Amino acid sequence: MARDATVLDELYGVIASRKGTDPDKSYTAKLFSRGRGKIAQKFGEEAVEAVVAALSEGKDELVGESADTLYHLLVLWADCGIDPAKVWAELDRRVGTSGIDEKKSRAKK
Numbered sequence: 001m002a003r004d005a006t007v008l009d010e011l012y013g014v015i016a017s018r019k020g021t022d023p024d025k026s027y028t029a030k031l032f033s034r035g036r037g038k039i040a041q042k043f044g045e046e047a048v049e050a051v052v053a054a055l056s057e058g059k060d061e062l063v064g065e066s067a068d069t070l071y072h073l074l075v076l077w078a079d080c081g082i083d084p085a086k087v088w089a090e091l092d093r094r095v096g097t098s099g100i101d102e103k104k105s106r107a108k109k
């Protein structure tokens with residue numbers, strides 16, 4: 001059965017609605033206007049900041065950096081035309097398959 005991720009789905013809707021709007025009025029619109037390379041770069045930077053928070057800062061910092069990372073990932077999906085439902089479906093498909101077993105099956109191919 002398909003599950004959802006309501007907060008992320010709602011945020012994705014807001015992000016998608018910013019396409020083509022005024023970059024001076026919306027940070028998301030500004031990101032779209034700067035192009036996929038910039039969006040991908042920002043996602044990478046936020047992910048690294050989450051790593052730093054996990055390794056040398058506190059839980060509150062990790063929560064904040066995680067939210068930044070997820071927001072920028074959703075902007076990247078929107079720019080690439082990825083519907084979050086596709087990602088949720090892929091996660092659902094993997095439920096019950098151990099990562100260790102999956103890696104072994106890849107090694108045989």
Ligand SMILES: N=c1c2ncn([C@@H]3O[C@H](COP(=O)(O)OP(=O)(O)OP(=O)(O)O)[C@@H](O)[C@H]3O)c2ncn1[C@@H]1O[C@H](COP(=O)(O)O)[C@@H](O)[C@H]1O
Binds near residue numbers: 014018029071
């Ligand atoms: N969740 C977020 C969110 N998380 C982080 N950010 C912004 O991401 C930016 C990251 O700051 P940085 O200094 O790293 O980036 P930068 O200013 O682009 O600097 P450069 O590296 O590009 O020079 C900040 O401006 C944050 O406010 C977000 N901006 C928006 N959202 C959500 O998106 C919705 C729509 O936002 P707007 O498009 O701005 O209306 C908001 O209501 C929120 O729900």
